[in-house]
Amino acid sequence: MSVSISLFPVVDEVIFQRLGFEAGPYMFYYTYEREERPLEVEDLGDGSSLKLVDPKGDWNPEDYGFFVRREVVIRHPHVLFGPKGVAPMGSSVGLSMLWLSRSSAVRGAAPFKIPIKNDTAAAVRNVEYEFPPGMLRGEFILTTSLFLLEGGVRSREEMHLAQYPGTILGDLDRFKIVIDGRGSMFPILEIREPSQPLWRVECNWSDPLVDAFDTDSVVIYLNASHPGYKELVQGDLKESYLLKEVTASALHVIIQQAQNSEYWGDIKDGKAEHGSIGEALHYFITTLDWNTESPEQLARSIRSYLDRGM
């Protein structure tokens, strides 16, 4: 659930808890020679990133579209309504599945079928949406959101509430679905170079404010021919301290490389394009709170972040 500063009340932690939101799983299907076939969903590790896999191996996102279906329950819909809620008593609220995809450069919204009214009975709602072939690339985000469907009449105590139909009243949950590759993970590639070091980092960008944060512009190579490689990838990758150490050192190099360039001021000011290296670095230093004041503090704050869970 995510909340941003708003001029009107939206679903916050308190309302969310009282709402009794029960999220059904997303179900994905595609049609193959007029037969409906399920796509399997593989959890990519953090519980909210999923990858679509066709057990029969026929599906690909270029030639096939797919359907997504979901059922959700709101146990106590009345919590949403009235002066302490997010919508006027007499209004109706819609549920919507927003789909967002920076990598495909497009986004849209699919409303659930039946609106939610001020009611004490649980609301069970369904959505189905078709993504045509050749539309999505890379990954997309599915957000289940509440929105004001019909404003209705506001009482004197409800004047602070949202009134314009289409206003988003809060997100209930959010998943990332990967359809190509492994998703936009960290740009790490494996190489085999006997008698070379265990890892190295390359910064090939020409303009970090524009160039994408991918293996074209910045890449960490892990050398599978090195004797130490076994230790690097042993067991659960998230628990590998050696991998964390490599990642931390590489990030340190990348940030210092950017710091020494003419672009650093703009990166710090958040002026980089979406999806660029500059945006990623800006995110590291602002949201993740990495301290770039000195090399010592940078080394320390990167490791402290990675230890909290990468």
Add this chain to the structure above:
Amino acid sequence: MPMKWRTITKKEAEDIFEKWDERPTVDCDPEFMRLRTDLLNELNKIRDKLAIVPEPDNRLGYEFDLQFGLVFYQVLVDRFSFTQRLASDDGVWRYLSMRVLPDIVNLRYGLRPQRFYGTPRRIWLKAIWWYIHLSWQGNIDDTYRILEKNTTDDIVQIVERPGPHGYRVELLRALMREYHYVRSTHTVEHRLLRKVMVLNTTRLSVIEPSLCADGEVGYVKELFKYFGYSDEQVTTGHRSFFGLRWPFTRVSSGRV
């Protein structure tokens, strides 16, 4: 037999660009020659229509972007099954710009690296494809009609504001149609589209236009109405929109 679309990396594009000497070289997979030939034929027709004189310093402008953009879009989509998915891949645009159609890019912009591969949103072929895609009215003639009075700045306003999570295609198509309509019924101020797009960005932080009472069309009318371009016949049935002005005025003032 479907086309096997190729991609090149930014680094590869850079290396090719550095080898060019005054003029770009065409060096594509044979499969792409049919696409190239089709587009060169179309280009010749446009040259005749616009009476382009092939002089070294003769820089082409918006009319060329629009005319070529329309045939480029239609040839790619209709004859070569080009998809939105491919259009979101900068590698595909780099290949088309550097290997297949470098002479056409050169004709429009000269050897400016950012128009070939350098700045993703400025890659010319990509920009004109998306400009047409986001303005598409179902066929080439209607699309031409709503776009013919625009300028290169309007291309920038539409294409270079993708938002953090991608374009809302239907919203932008409705917006471009309304922009044309407003301009054909009112005398409009300088850079109106830019102002509308800034207001749009502010409103999108709280509103999802496709979920509005009157959908994208109603939402878009309200954007233009904010700047005083309304259509009385349309607005009488849309009283509910009056409520919109209040919550946003403070947010948008100073930015518009």
